[in-house]
Amino acid sequence: MAWRIENGSTLVDGRWCDGPLYIAGAGLAPAIDGARRLDASGLLILPGIVDIHGDAFERHIMPRPGVRFDTKLALLDTDRQLVANGITTAFHGVTVSWEPGLRSAEAAQAFVQTLTELRDTLACDTRLHLRWETFALDEAVQVARWLELSPAPILAFNDHTTGSVLKGTIARKIGQMAERSGVSRDDYMALLDRVWSRRDAVPAAIEGLAARARAHGNVLLAHDEASPGERTRFRALGAASSEFPLTLDTAEAARAVGEDVILGAPNVVRGGSHNGALDAGDAVRRNLCTVLTSDYHYPSPLYAAFTLAGGDLDKLASLWPLVSGNPARVARLADRGSLRCGQRADLILVDAADMSHPQVVATIVAGEIVYARRALDRDLMSNLAHAAE
Structure with missing residues (x-):
């Protein structure tokens, strides 16, 4: 028509x-x-919103700890929420972790299979963003297989394990993570100790999976980089964008060489990060953020652009690429975003x-x-x- x-x-x-x-x-x-x-x-x-990092679908699967719903039902409901909030392309950030429960390898397998079966019937152009926890060593082989899916998934390297062990930014979430996994805090800590004991094998696993992704042409992202040194390391592996950098100097290091910096739109809408990370609104104003994503809240990309515009339509015009054209470019989708x-x-x-x-x-x-x-x-x-x- x-x-x-x-x-x-x-x-x-x-x-x-x-x-x-x-x-x-x-x-x-x-x-x-x-x-x-x-x-x-x-x-x-x-132009439709292109969301390259969103995991709010997890609340449709498990709206309360231990209360789980059918994955197909969750994806269909998520699809309606996406298009109602102006998101026309979405990369679902499915975590492949060593944890049991919601972010387990088994849960990821069920999610990928269900999305593959449903994808052609969904209103939003829905794709995969594989968030591989780098200490999930036994799952690297399966992630490598998923990289060959069509359309090609995004692959992000996530390390929430080091922060948990060393009592960094993630440590205070241990109780929440145990609850999400369906185990006691003591059992979670014991599992974390076993996972941490294999840390010497992690760098080689990252390098191997990065090589597979480069060979297949997948977009690579590095999540929660904590320093310019980490940005340099992941850049060398092929991750040309910094996703949710933890420090200002890391974002500055990425932007200094023209790389994209990806932050969460809810951060802008709420007026700051909920976990003490970079202020995304300030980063946008300082040209240290080029892409805003839904992260955990699908209405936020639309609201973030309008919030930053402050009632000025001309300013909105200059800001809209943050949620459309720029993420399309990062995802190598040249056919949309304008x-x-x-x-x-x-x-x-x-x-x-x-x-x-x-x-x-x-x-x-x-x-x-x-x-x-x-x-x-x-x-x-x-x-x-x-x-x-």
Whole structure:
């Protein structure tokens, strides 16, 4: 179906344009005669949000410690939440850990299998972000197999083990981690001791998996880098972006050589980090953050961009790449993140009458209206019904 979206303000390459936007099939097209008219009066038309790090789906699987729901049910519900919040591409951050329970290798296997089966039926373009805990040595072989999936997953190196043992930023979460794993604190600590005893094998495992990822063309990220030295180390392994660096000088080291720095949008919305990490809003203002992700809260990418804009539409135009074009670039998705002709038709229509509380009115993924909270023309509901057939 061809669409003509008119009367809105469309963000194209950092500028607001008033002319109509045309969609033909899954892509953005030049003017089309006879296209179905879609009235976007009073709305902003923005490139869809590309979320390259989000694990809020875990709360759909386990909303309370020990209370577990079916993975398919969780993914279907997550999908509805994604598109309702303007996220048109999502990389689900599934952790592959040495822990039992929610982040176990078995849970990851079930998640990957279910997502693979469901993916073509989901409204959001949903992909994998494999968060491999680097001390999960026995799981490295399975992670290497998953790197060959299509579409290619992102691989992130995570080390929450060292912080737990050395009483760094993670240590205070031991009780929460034990509860998540379904074991007592004492049993968790005993398991942690056994895992820590294999620490000398970790560097070689990281290097081996990084080599596999480079050979297959997967995007590599390094999570929670604690120093410029760690940034240098992971850069050499092929991780060209720093994901959630723990220190200001680490972010500065990445940006000094033009690398992307990825932080959480909830940090911006809340006015700071919940665990004492970098202030993402300050990092954006200092050009030390180039990508914002949902992290643990799907509404936050939309709200973060508007929060940083402070009611200024021109500023919003300059900030929107943080949640769309830049993460698309990091994920090597050249077909989305902007509303130029020829790009994939992933876009959202936003009511910004109250810029402190923007509302997604409609979400379009690959030319399909997958979410709408009000009729945009007289025939919209029948169009949606037709599209669902």
